[in-house]
Amino acid sequence: ACRALVDELEWEIAQVDPRKTIQMGSFRINPDGSQSVVEVPYARSEAHLTELLERVCEKMKEYGEKVDPATHRKSYVRVISHDGTKMDLSGVKFDGDVTSSLKFACESIAEEYEDELIEFLSHEAENVKDRLCSKRTDLCDHALHIPHDEL
Numbered sequence: 001a002c003r004a005l006v007d008e009l010e011w012e013i014a015q016v017d018p019r020k021t022i023q024m025g026s027f028r029i030n031p032d033g034s035q036s037v038v039e040v041p042y043a044r045s046e047a048h049l050t051e052l053l054e055r056v057c058e059k060m061k062e063y064g065e066k067v068d069p070a071t072h073r074k075s076y077v078r079v080i081s082h083d084g085t086k087m088d089l090s091g092v093k094f095d096g097d098v099t100s101s102l103k104f105a106c107e108s109i110a111e112e113y114e115d116e117l118i119e120f121l122s123h124e125a126e127n128v129k130d131r132l133c134s135k136r137t138d139l140c141d142h143a144l145h146i147p148h149d150e151l
Helices: 002-014 046-062 096-112 114-121 128-136
Strands: 021-029 035-041 063-067 074-078
Touching: 002 046, 002 074, 002 096, 002 114, 002 128, 046 063, 046 096, 046 114, 063 096, 096 114, 114 128
Parallel strands: none
Antiparallel strands: 021 035, 063 074
């Protein structure tokens, strides 16, 4: 669920026009008459990421559950592509129970790890999925056998 959440957030960020900006800073007037307002790119801004976190879990209804035949480990895969292309859905379980439990897990992760998600995604960090889902948290510990960051 953590990895699906990060995939969706990264995809949404990539869809934002890189020229779109947002004003940040104080709107108070300084003693010299100037304002401390700066324009920053909207994509990856705290306002943008907070807005995404509020609605990203709705996308979990576009996922199904797939069981690896060799390891019997479950993972979540997209059943509806972003661009509408046909997807290989062999072995994918797609029903209300799967999507509602995934949506609930997504909302729990987004709420509990909101600060970490914003921290990692506000900069174009490498391997956000591994760093957040496996190293910083124990959510996907099985995905990588990597020692945890000291907090």
